[in-house]
Amino acid sequence: MEILSSAIAILMRWEVLVALLVGSIGGVVIGAVPGVGAAVAIAILLPATFAMEPIVGLTLLLGIYGSSMYGGAIPAILINTPGTAVNALTTYDGYPIARDGNPKRALSLAYSASFFAGIFSIICLILLAQVLAKIAPHFGSREIFLAALLGIVLVVLAHRGKVFAAGMMACFGIFLNTVGLEPVKYTRRFTFDQTWLASGIDLIVVVLGLFALSQAFLLLVDKDTHPEPTKVDGGLFGGMKELWIYKRVATVGSSFGVLMGMIPGVGEFTSQFMSYTYAQKTSKTPEMFGKGAPEGLVAAETANNAVPGAAMIPLLALGIPGEALTAMMLSVFYVHNVIPGPQLFADQMPFVIALYIGLLLLNILVLIFLVFSTNQILRVIRIPTRFLGVMILTLAFVGLYSLRNSMTDCIIGAVFGVFGLILKRLDWPSVPIILGMVLGGIMEVKLRSSMARIKGPLDFIDRPIAAIIFAAIVLVIGLHVWTYFRQPKKSGEDPAGSQG
Amino acid sequence: MAGKSGLEIFFQRERRPGDLVFAVVFLLFSIFLVSQLGEQAVWAKRTKLFAQPAFWPTVSLVGMLFFSFLHFLGSVVSPKTPGRGTEVIFWFRSLEYAVWFLLYVWIVPRFGYLGSTILFTVILTYRTGYRARNMFFGAATIGLGIVVIFKSLLQVKIPAGQVYEYLPDGIRNFMLLYL
Numbered sequence: 001m002e003i004l005s006s007a008i009a010i011l012m013r014w015e016v017l018v019a020l021l022v023g024s025i026g027g028v029v030i031g032a033v034p035g036v037g038a039a040v041a042i043a044i045l046l047p048a049t050f051a052m053e054p055i056v057g058l059t060l061l062l063g064i065y066g067s068s069m070y071g072g073a074i075p076a077i078l079i080n081t082p083g084t085a086v087n088a089l090t091t092y093d094g095y096p097i098a099r100d101g102n103p104k105r106a107l108s109l110a111y112s113a114s115f116f117a118g119i120f121s122i123i124c125l126i127l128l129a130q131v132l133a134k135i136a137p138h139f140g141s142r143e144i145f146l147a148a149l150l151g152i153v154l155v156v157l158a159h160r161g162k163v164f165a166a167g168m169m170a171c172f173g174i175f176l177n178t179v180g181l182e183p184v185k186y187t188r189r190f191t192f193d194q195t196w197l198a199s200g201i202d203l204i205v206v207v208l209g210l211f212a213l214s215q216a217f218l219l220l221v222d223k224d225t226h227p228e229p230t231k232v233d234g235g236l237f238g239g240m241k242e243l244w245i246y247k248r249v250a251t252v253g254s255s256f257g258v259l260m261g262m263i264p265g266v267g268e269f270t271s272q273f274m275s276y277t278y279a280q281k282t283s284k285t286p287e288m289f290g291k292g293a294p295e296g297l298v299a300a301e302t303a304n305n306a307v308p309g310a311a312m313i314p315l316l317a318l319g320i321p322g323e324a325l326t327a328m329m330l331s332v333f334y335v336h337n338v339i340p341g342p343q344l345f346a347d348q349m350p351f352v353i354a355l356y357i358g359l360l361l362l363n364i365l366v367l368i369f370l371v372f373s374t375n376q377i378l379r380v381i382r383i384p385t386r387f388l389g390v391m392i393l394t395l396a397f398v399g400l401y402s403l404r405n406s407m408t409d410c411i412i413g414a415v416f417g418v419f420g421l422i423l424k425r426l427d428w429p430s431v432p433i434i435l436g437m438v439l440g441g442i443m444e445v446k447l448r449s450s451m452a453r454i455k456g457p458l459d460f461i462d463r464p465i466a467a468i469i470f471a472a473i474v475l476v477i478g479l480h481v482w483t484y485f486r487q488p489k490k491s492g493e494d495p496a497g498s499q500g
Numbered sequence: 501m502a503g504k505s506g507l508e509i510f511f512q513r514e515r516r517p518g519d520l521v522f523a524v525v526f527l528l529f530s531i532f533l534v535s536q537l538g539e540q541a542v543w544a545k546r547t548k549l550f551a552q553p554a555f556w557p558t559v560s561l562v563g564m565l566f567f568s569f570l571h572f573l574g575s576v577v578s579p580k581t582p583g584r585g586t587e588v589i590f591w592f593r594s595l596e597y598a599v600w601f602l603l604y605v606w607i608v609p610r611f612g613y614l615g616s617t618i619l620f621t622v623i624l625t626y627r628t629g630y631r632a633r634n635m636f637f638g639a640a641t642i643g644l645g646i647v648v649i650f651k652s653l654l655q656v657k658i659p660a661g662q663v664y665e666y667l668p669d670g671i672r673n674f675m676l677l678y679l
Contacts, residue, residue: 048654161513164571168526171563175533178541178560182553187542189557190533213601217594220628386628387635393601394621394646401605402656410605414598421594425587426516436560444556451550 006350010055011357019056023063024362025369030064031071032377034227035219035388037084038068039211042328044392044399046204054336055351058329059358065325066118066308066359067366069268073110073301074374075381078103078229083381086268086307089276089300096292103232108239109294111370113250113301116243118363120254120302121261121309126356128313136317136342138465141450144341146461146469147320148439148446151264153473155323155435157480158270165428173436176201177444184448196408203437205400205409207328209416210423210430212396217421219389226385229378237371246298249279253299257306262313264322264435268304275303309359316340316352320442324434511574518587523568523575530565537561600624612661613651614679618643652678 010016030041041064049057072083077094090110097106139147152170159166179190180200191197243250253275260271279299280289289296314320319341321327333340338348345352370377400413423430454460461470541554549555604620611619621643622636630636650656660676667675 048650048656051655164567164574167567168530168564168571171560171567175557175560175564178557182542184551185542185544185547185553187544187553188540189542189553190536190540192536192540213598217597220597220624221590221593224629384630387625387630387639389597390621390624390628390639391642393597393624394604394617394643397601397604397608397617398646398650398656398658401608402650402658405609405657405659407602407605410602414601417601418591418594418598422518422522422591425590426519426522428522440556440560448551451548 003349003353007353007357010350010354011361015053015056016059016358019052019060020063020358020361021365023060024067024365027064027067028071028366028369029377029380031068031083031087032074033071033380033383033388034075034079034081034083035215035385036392037072037215038065039324039328040215040392041068042325043204043207043211044395046207046328046331047399047402049332050335054332054338055354057332057336058355061325061329061332062308062312062355062359063362065329066305066362069301069304069308070111070114070366070370071377073114074107074377075227075229077106077110078232078378079227079381081227086272086304087300089272089304090297092276092290092300093293093296094300096290097294097297098230100292103230105238105242105294106297107232107374108237109242109297110239110301111367112239112243113253113298114305115363115367116250117254117257117302117305118309118366119360120251121258121306122356122360122363124258125309125313126353132313132317132345135465136345138463139318139342140463141446142454142460143463143465143469144318144320145443145446145450146466146473147264147314147318148442150469150473150476151314151320151322151435151439152432152443153476154264155432157476159429159432162427162429163480165426166432169423169429170432170436173433173438174440174443175436176206176433177437177440183445201412202403202409203327203331203434204403205413206416206437207324207434208396208399209413210420210433211324212392212399213413213417214420214424214430216389216392216396217417218424219385219392221421222385224384224386227381229381231378232374242294243298246295249275249282249295249298250302252278253302254306257303258310260303261307261310261322264314264320264439268307271303271307272300275299309356312355312359316344316355317342319344321435321438324431327434327438330438511570512578513574515575515578515581516587517581517583518591519578519581520572520575521584521588523572527565527568527572530561530568534561534565600627608661609659610662612664612675612679613658614644614647614675615661615663617647647679 026041027038030036031038042061045061045064049060052060068084069086072087073090073094074083076082076087076090077098080091080095082088082091094106094110156163156166156170180188180198182189188198256271256275256278260274276296276299279295280286283289283293283295285293311322311326314322315326315330319330319339321330330340338344396413400410403409420430450460461467537554537558541557543552543554604616608616618640621639625635625639651658664672664675
């Protein structure tokens with residue numbers, strides 16, 4: 001009870017509440033604009049949050065992260081274009097429902113499903129927080145190293161059909177992290193005698209290049225489009241009642257979201273895929289999926305909205321980000337010398353609980369905002385795409401230049417912007433680069449410190465948690481290799497698209 | 501499966517135009533970096549393997565080489581998709597906007613954040629093909645909004661413009677601090 005009151009005291013300050021309001025409403029609007037998305041917004045705002053207190057900065061970023069998917073459902077349903085990449089599955093059933101004359105029903109159901117999943121995930125996390133506080137101190141250097149390695153393995157293997165590209169990018173990210181002065185012996189690594197490379201390549205610069213600049217370049221070079229969503233008439237309160245009919249799908253979808261969100265490197269896409277497959281397989285009308293099945297819409301929206309809360313778990317408990325957005329948030333912690341990991345749960349439980357209550361309030365705020373402002377948000381969707389590109393480019397400057405007022409940072413950012421554009425066009429993943437950079441650094445430090453106390457190779461996994469994580473790594477790689485070699489032989493067909 | 505080699509069975513996939521070009525470039529880049537390992541990273545004496553400064557660069561570059569080779573193999577054996585030239589031109593067209601962006605970065609410390617931003621948004625709006633007056637007005641207004649939010653309110657670190665030095669005293673201080 002004491003922890004709870006301390007957490008509420010942390011939250012009930014005007015700066016935090018303003019950050020929550022701006023983050024949640026801003027996130028919905030940003031999510032609703034196809035071509036922007038939470039990653040771009042967080043990348044741009046990140047340097048600005050460095051001047052704020054950790055709870056204020058994190059609340060703002062969490063607000064954007066948690067609410068962008070709500071907003072992303074709007075264009076997915078009304079114009080068949082997902083606002084954020086993770087809303088792609090929402091188009092499958094959301095758009096057909098809207099096209100058949102029921103946009104209000106589709107939106108209302110999507111909002112209700114998202115709200116249910118958001119609340120579900122937070123309840124799970126609050127319950128799990130106590131358990132994690134007990135388990136987290138058992139994570140030493142080797143366990144954190146293995147968990148980071150598991151994260152890398154999972155983020156590579158999660159990109160089915162693009163595993164080799166994802167592997168390349170993850171290794172590239174690990175390499176980028178090694179550039180500059182090495183922290184123990186202070187020797188230079190891959191600096192090519194250039195002084196500007198001696199301090200290494202900044203994660204934020206790479207993030208802004210890969211997410212914000214690349215998106216701006218893409219919108220500016222590509223054809224200009226003017227989306228024209230239809231107006232939604234009537235109230236949006238009916239979704240909750242309809243959601244009750246699909247409570248089983250909503251609960252299972254949210255559970256997948258929580259589970260997948262907690263595992264580093266997996267995230268929304270896998271949880272949605274599993275949730276949607278489950279909903280289709282257990283449906284009485286599986287033939288309706290993709291043609292306007294409300295269960296499909298519920299499955300997609302619950303699975304992706306349960307992830308943001310859950311993704312904070314590995315970040316807070318182990319200091320290991322599960323995906324690009326939490327990797328960006330990690331830098332907010334580092335800047336303020338708050339080190340996420342086992343000690344955070346032991347020493348700063350009110351801070352952790354405050355974040356979860358913040359997430360809870362965020363979901364309520366977003367739902368209220370959406371119910372009353374959907375038609376106003378439609379105006380934002382109408383912004384022509386090239387004009388949007390101009391605005392993203394202007395905003396990206398703030399993020400890049402305010403870091404160190406360095407032209408070099410901006411040049412590196414621009415190079416990564418072009419690189420990111422090529423990755424987007426080729427449909428290669430860029431998230432493994434970010435995770436490689438963050439997890440690579442963690443792995444280097446933790447492996448070095450853990451090996452100092454180890455005599456033989458088996459000593460490394462002689463503790464239960466280390467052994468379990470190691471077994472998980474072996475299992476996921478083994479399963480992947482097994483399915484990879486089995487698939488072509490079993491199907492006897494063209495395995496195109498199943499590479500890796 | 502008839503008529504397909506083992507390589508095709510296991511490495512074939514859907515690929516987009518330009519995939520082979522980028523696969524080759526990335527493979528060559530990986531080979532170049534691996535070739536620099538001896539020069540650019542140190543193997544220290546009397547230091548354990550895992551504590552070697554060159555250990556992680558070696559691990560990451562070997563990984564890059566391994567995966568880029570497999571990806572290259574996949575690109576070679578996968579069916580060709582037309583449009584490679586057009587795609588590569590598309591990539592190069594993005595360089596124009598990278599240059600615009602760097603020009604903007606260059607002029608901010610000279611002309612000041614406010615003036616440069618409004619100029620940048622308006623010129624780029626014109627360059628991207630818009631001619632309607634309301635678009636230019638919108639671009640200038642959003643530019644002003646960005647400056648007010650980030651520089652005036654959030655006080656992000658962006659240097660004041662050199663031209664502000666020529667302004668009268670009262671206005672100069674205000675401009676130096678807030679715009």
